[in-house]
Amino acid sequence: MKNITYKQKHEIMTRMLHMVSDNKRELIEKLAGLRTKHIAVVLENIYQSHNASAVVRSCDCFGVQDVHVIADKKKYEVNREVAMGAGKWVTTHHYKNQNTESCLNQLKKEGYRIIATSPYADKTLKTLDLSQPVALVFGTEKDGLSQQAIDLADETIRIPMYGFTESFNISVSAALSLNTLRDRLMDSDIAWQLTDEELIDLKTEWCRNILYRGEDVYEEVLRNVLTDN
Numbered sequence: 285m286k287n288i289t290y291k292q293k294h295e296i297m298t299r300m301l302h303m304v305s306d307n308k309r310e311l312i313e314k315l316a317g318l319r320t321k322h323i324a325v326v327l328e329n330i331y332q333s334h335n336a337s338a339v340v341r342s343c344d345c346f347g348v349q350d351v352h353v354i355a356d357k358k359k360y361e362v363n364r365e366v367a368m369g370a371g372k373w374v375t376t377h378h379y380k381n382q383n384t385e386s387c388l389n390q391l392k393k394e395g396y397r398i399i400a401t402s403p404y405a406d407k408t409l410k411t412l413d414l415s416q417p418v419a420l421v422f423g424t425e426k427d428g429l430s431q432q433a434i435d436l437a438d439e440t441i442r443i444p445m446y447g448f449t450e451s452f453n454i455s456v457s458a459a460l461s462l463n464t465l466r467d468r469l470m471d472s473d474i475a476w477q478l479t480d481e482e483l484i485d486l487k488t489e490w491c492r493n494i495l496y497r498g499e500d501v502y503e504e505v506l507r508n509v510l511t512d513n
Contacts, residue, residue: 288510290481295509296502297484300491303501308494315347315373316487322414322476323465324350324396326421328384328433330454337370338455339422344370346462349478349486352377352419354387372493375486388436391419400429400437401461403451407441409464414474420461422454 288296301309325343330336336353343351351374379387388398396419399412412418421437423429428451434440443452443460452460469476478486492498 288506289513290484292509292513293481293484293488295513296505297488297491299505299509300488300495300502303495304491312487312490316483316490317477318347319349319478319486320347320466320469320476321349321478321482322417322469322474323348323462324352324391324417324419325458325462326352326354326387326391326398326419328354328421328423328429330422330424335453335455339458340374340376341370342455342459342462344373346459346466348374348462348466350375350377352379352387352391354379354384373490375489384430384432385436388419388421388433397438398436400434400440401442401457402428402434402440403442403445405440405442407439408444409441409461410468412439412441412465414465414468414472418465420458420465422458424454 301312304312325339325348327336327339330339330353340351343349353376355378391398394417396417397413399418399420401420401422421429421433423433443457445452451457488502492502495501
């Protein structure tokens with residue numbers, strides 16, 4: 285959002301919420317309070333769009349708001365049939381012209397611990413320290429994470445498996461990981477919820493995404509609020 289006051293942000297959100305249907309407004313009010321930034325997901329060069337889109341869908345289902353997509357080698361494209369509209373509700377951060385190092389270092393600056401996922405790690409998600417926000421990094425279906433991502437990780441975890449196959453599909457790995465961590469957050473006294481201002485920003489973002497020509501609507505509402513104040 286532009287450099288506007290908390291009061292102005294709240295007024296913009298209120299006006300835009302009244303532009304969506306009653307049913308959608310009720311869902312936005314209900315689900316925004318269940319969203320979290322305490323967990324983030326990073327996808328490193330996931331070249332199969334249906335897998336990346338399935339991860340985005342899982343993030344929405346588990347209330348994880350932020351997905352960071354590193355696409356140095358191949359452009360990320362949403363598979364709409366797989367994502368089922370999840371892209372409207374999840375905030376996707378793109379790093380098309382940047383590398384893994386810049387993405388992970390930026391997350392570290394924002395207070396995240398970088399958690400690499402590997403079938404060879406000793407620790408599991410059940411023992412992962414969640415007192416600090418975590419960013420789970422998932423690599424390509426064929427080669428896994430790059431060495432750079434592994435070197436930058438603060439910790440490496442695995443998902444327990446009991447069969448002959450070496451690893452889960454990337455979208456399954458993400459869903460299993462998020463299910464475990466979300467359950468742990470809900471059972472903890474960790475402050476995983478969004479701040480009041482983050483809630484306002486999120487509700488406004490959702491309205492922008494679902495309203496027809498939402499960006500134009502937002503700009504008009506912004507102008508009106510600034511004029512009124």
